Amino acid sequence: MKALPAVMLVLLTAAASAAELPPGATSCSGCHPPTASAETKVPPIRGRNPAEIVAAMEAFRSGERPSTVMGRIAKGFSDDEIRAVAAWLAAQH
Amino acid sequence: MLCTTRRTFLGGAVALLATPAIAQGKPRVVILGGGFGGAACARAMRLADPGFEVTLVEPNPTFTACPFSNAVIAGLRDIAAQRFGYDAIRTAGITVAQDQATAVDPQTRRVTLRGGAGLDYDRLVLSPGIAIRWDSLPGYDEAAAAVMPHAWIAGEQTLLRRQLEVISAPANPFRCPPGPYERASLIAYYLKTAKPRSKVILLDAKDSFSKQRLFQDAWRQLYPERVEWVSLSNGGKVTSVDAKTRTLVSDFATYKADVANVIPPQRAGRIAELAGVADRTGWCPVDPVSFESRLQPNIHVVGDAAIAGAMPKSAFAANAQAKVCADAITALLHGDTPSQPKLINNCYSLVAPDYGISIAGVYHPVNGQLADVEGAGGASPSDAPADFRALEASYAEAWFRTITTQTFG
Numbered sequence: 001m002k003a004l005p006a007v008m009l010v011l012l013t014a015a016a017s018a019a020e021l022p023p024g025a026t027s028c029s030g031c032h033p034p035t036a037s038a039e040t041k042v043p044p045i046r047g048r049n050p051a052e053i054v055a056a057m058e059a060f061r062s063g064e065r066p067s068t069v070m071g072r073i074a075k076g077f078s079d080d081e082i083r084a085v086a087a088w089l090a091a092q093h
Numbered sequence: 094m095l096c097t098t099r100r101t102f103l104g105g106a107v108a109l110l111a112t113p114a115i116a117q118g119k120p121r122v123v124i125l126g127g128g129f130g131g132a133a134c135a136r137a138m139r140l141a142d143p144g145f146e147v148t149l150v151e152p153n154p155t156f157t158a159c160p161f162s163n164a165v166i167a168g169l170r171d172i173a174a175q176r177f178g179y180d181a182i183r184t185a186g187i188t189v190a191q192d193q194a195t196a197v198d199p200q201t202r203r204v205t206l207r208g209g210a211g212l213d214y215d216r217l218v219l220s221p222g223i224a225i226r227w228d229s230l231p232g233y234d235e236a237a238a239a240v241m242p243h244a245w246i247a248g249e250q251t252l253l254r255r256q257l258e259v260i261s262a263p264a265n266p267f268r269c270p271p272g273p274y275e276r277a278s279l280i281a282y283y284l285k286t287a288k289p290r291s292k293v294i295l296l297d298a299k300d301s302f303s304k305q306r307l308f309q310d311a312w313r314q315l316y317p318e319r320v321e322w323v324s325l326s327n328g329g330k331v332t333s334v335d336a337k338t339r340t341l342v343s344d345f346a347t348y349k350a351d352v353a354n355v356i357p358p359q360r361a362g363r364i365a366e367l368a369g370v371a372d373r374t375g376w377c378p379v380d381p382v383s384f385e386s387r388l389q390p391n392i393h394v395v396g397d398a399a400i401a402g403a404m405p406k407s408a409f410a411a412n413a414q415a416k417v418c419a420d421a422i423t424a425l426l427h428g429d430t431p432s433q434p435k436l437i438n439n440c441y442s443l444v445a446p447d448y449g450i451s452i453a454g455v456y457h458p459v460n461g462q463l464a465d466v467e468g469a470g471g472a473s474p475s476d477a478p479a480d481f482r483a484l485e486a487s488y489a490e491a492w493f494r495t496i497t498t499q500t501f502g
Binding site for chain 1: 137409412413416417420432433434435436437439451453454455457466468469470471473481484485487488491492494495496498499
């Protein structure tokens with residue numbers, strides 16, 4: 001009896017997150033490889049701790065963390081959008 | 094690449110909960126064009142829901158990538174590094190039809206292939222890239238292109254010449270806005286070492302171009318007197334060519350080239366016109382959320398062929414659009430509403446092998462068009478040190494490896 005509500009919850013959550021792909025989330029993999037690669041200096045970001053991604057994006061956006069292109073990209077995302085993308089990336093593994 | 098297991102699970106869960114838009118059988122998604130847009134869309138559709146029947150139609154057995162093809166032309170790279178097969182896409186569970194689509198009937202939702210066979214679809218994605226407008230520049234036809242190559246669709250054209258001295262660039266819009274200037278740069282790099290008394294003349298139908306300040310600063314620094322850019326105002330617009338004498342004629346002057354490279358005006362690939370999704374501009378108006386055609390229902394257009402507002406015609410953009418389009422089609426086939434997207438573009442150009450520059454943008458739908466997110470994007474800083482340029486050159490190569498592995502690997 002205890003298992004049923006849990007199953008329902010998973011399904012509903014899954015449906016909600018599938019319908020709500022965070023804006024911008026799928027563009028990241030244009031540059032970031034799915035796993036660490038010896039051939040690229042660009043770090044993988046899938047499956048990372050979302051707090052790390054949020055902190056990095058905020059630092060890129062403010063300029064506190066130097067970058068080539070990430071500062072220019074991070075400026076296109078709000079706090080909420082960054083959090084949503086970070087949570088989505090964390091769930092990709 | 095997206096995570097297979099998670100996406101598969103989510104897709105399955107949604108299919109159970111939502112009312113399917115297609116009542117019977119597996120939803121059929123047909124994709125025409127196996128480049129950065131089409132192949133990426135096929136893979137994203139496959140990952141989105143294993144219940145979809147995904148067919149990719151592409152006439153060529155291998156894909157030849159345009160990004161980095163300027164390095165091939167300049168003798169810095171082997172064309173083999175540009176070629177990708179479709180085996181991994183087949184292994185991923187996608188039907189790859191090596192065939193040419195010759196007609197699309199939006200009413201019956203059927204694609205006709207060259208051999209006469211038909212492919213029925215619930216949703217059709219066109220990613221046909223560009224076609225050359227052979228009627229737009231007097232003297233420049235397919236025979237002339239054998240003598241004065243465009244090399245703007247990678248393949249045999251890329252190998253025609255390795256020394257290009259007069260380049261003509263078209264007016265906007267066209268594939269790869271910084272491409273003509275990257276090409277001039279890498280040709281100048283080649284000439285500097287192999288033919289030091291030669292120069293590149295770039296005849297332009299525009300008065301400004303992508304990453305202009307960065308290119309012009311780099312030309313002054315690396316190739317002084319070796320790259321001459323002739324703007325529209327200075328008579329740069331080529332009005333006719335004569336292939337026999339390798340002559341390019343502009344409003345103000347006639348240029349006789351040892352080697353001529355004409356980058357002509359373009360339009361969406363031919364099937365877009367046949368499907369009725371191209372407008373009078375030759376390109377395809379689309380909804381910025383779903384990339385569904387504004388002219389025909391159930392047909393989506395991504396990549397260079399689409400009118401994507403502020404997004405340039407680039408491989409990166411095609412790939413980003415393909416993934417958003419796949420997500421929208423998944424939602425539509427599940428009876429859901431596509432979510433509002435944001436898209437990123439990031440284009441690298443090489444000015445020299447160890448000197449890279451980039452231009453980035455973030456885009457969102459505004460009033461039915463993809464518009465720049467204000468305050469974001471832009472080009473590399475103009476005052477960056479050499480190690481910054483070298484880092485961006487290495488990121489350019491990293492990007493190419495990542496995106497081609499994601500799409501074709």
